[in-house]
Amino acid sequence: MLLNVENLSFFYESEKIIFNNANFSLDSGQILSIIGPNGAGKSTFLNCIVNLLQPKSGKITIEEKNISQMNAIDISKYIGYVPQIHIPTYGFLVKEYIAMGRAPKIGLFSKPSKEDYFFVEKAMEKMEISHLANKPYTEISGGERQKATIAKVLVQEPKLIILDEPTAYLDYGHQYKAIKLIKTLAEEGYAIIMTTHQPEHAILLENYTAIIDGQGEFAFGKTSTIISESLLSDLYKINIKMPFIDSLQKTIVCPID
């Protein structure tokens, strides 16, 4: 098992429990989508997984190693993190930006070598952004920025990729493309954890879904069994139907009055 989470709990003050007794494991090639309302603690959960926050109890292991005993460099060799798209202060060229993903493999006093840039070129080809190599990262579109950020994680060569709301700030078409891309990455053997505000995305990705409901409950299960009309209606406090459309052979999520 690549990632193992046992009895994980986190709370800021003892009254407000973010999640309690979270248990799950994830293997290479598997996808975990995390859904939950605003402020429920999805980001807090991700922060615990990458050891930026200390959980109040429980244990996280990656390849049998306890993550709380690993330093930043060790963790960065296993976990790649795709933050929400943001525009940094300085307009590094796309290739310079992606090369920063090689940081865990580059010494304190060195800079990326030709070999590192070889990895950068391969990742840009894969993300189909080679033509943007010499453009400032600040001057490309949101969808392109996301591809560049994923390319940056790929050159890091992690086993688990964590994406914080990868579809936020993307237009409809790019959202769908991003989901397809995540599926492809899983097929190539990366384990994936992502948060999303769209239950449809969890359904499209199949595999596993975890729910953080804002009341301190953490539920994990097969996406097809865990996501239901009643669960989504409770979670988002609106009436939601999930009809199966015969002509598309797909379940859709639809809020109704």
Place this chain on the structure above:
Amino acid sequence: MDKDCKEVIYKKTFITTAIVLFFVIIFALSTGRYTISFLDTIKILLSRIAPIDNTWGPTAEGVIFNLRLPRLFGAILIGSAFAISGASYQAVFKNPLVSPDLLGVSSGATVGAALAIIFGGDKLIIQIGAFLGGIIAVVLATTIPKLLKNNSIMLLVLSGIIVSGLMSSIIGIIKFLADPEDQLAAIVYWQMGSLAKIHMPDIYAISPVIAITSIILIAVRWRINILTLGDREAQLLGVNVTLLRAIVIICATMLTASAVSISGTIGWLGLVIPHLARLLVGPDNTKVFPISIILGAIFLIIVDTLARVLTPAELPLTILTGLIGAPFYFWLLARQRVRL
């Protein structure tokens, strides 16, 4: 587009600025109340390492080696020190509007120097006072976030404002108490910066600190790039953010404090030069740092030469750096606006 065009631009910029630096050096050594021809200047410099017939007389040689060369060394060291510490601060604080004064190093140094002046200290005591004052101000500014157990950049910036404000008031008190005949004038003159009183012993005193801290900053300059992405992202790329940021702030502060200790405060340099460097070669600090060093040296040599020759009495440097730096900064911002 050429695949490595940025590398080519960088190499061209590096060579061009290095050539400009050479000519500026020759120009600065030749210009002044006692004019020496460029050719003689080059010959005089070379005569120390190669046998060349003396055709220029002892006066020219004395002017160059005793008067102008120490100031030139001072201008190179101090100009590049301000520039590289400005570039470092702008990267660590993820803000291109930041100057090395952000955490109060200049105002702290002024307090130290002013105290030394009113207690009648000699030049060395004033230098030591300025250096310690600058370091103490930054230590204070970095202690406040620790007391409040908050590690954010914003709080560090606010702490810098608190410390600078406090130091400015202390400077006010000292000026109020100072003897208006000589001490007050000395403090005001010191606050405006000058290289007029720099001699070789001053250069020897600060060059080890400037060399060591500059080498450290240059060595970690690619890692500093990663810091500009934000703390979270940097840490998840395996960077020890707290340690690296501390190293950069310590080195940049030591650089500014050393420079200020022998020249007095000089405004604008640390803010403007890194901007110009980024305009020429882009934001990658592996390129910005070397170019900033050269540009900082060029800028301060020119300004110091103007300070020597424009008027019979020497002009304080901050007057000139402000007169040149402010419109220049406006021009830089206007250009960047167009590109946005």
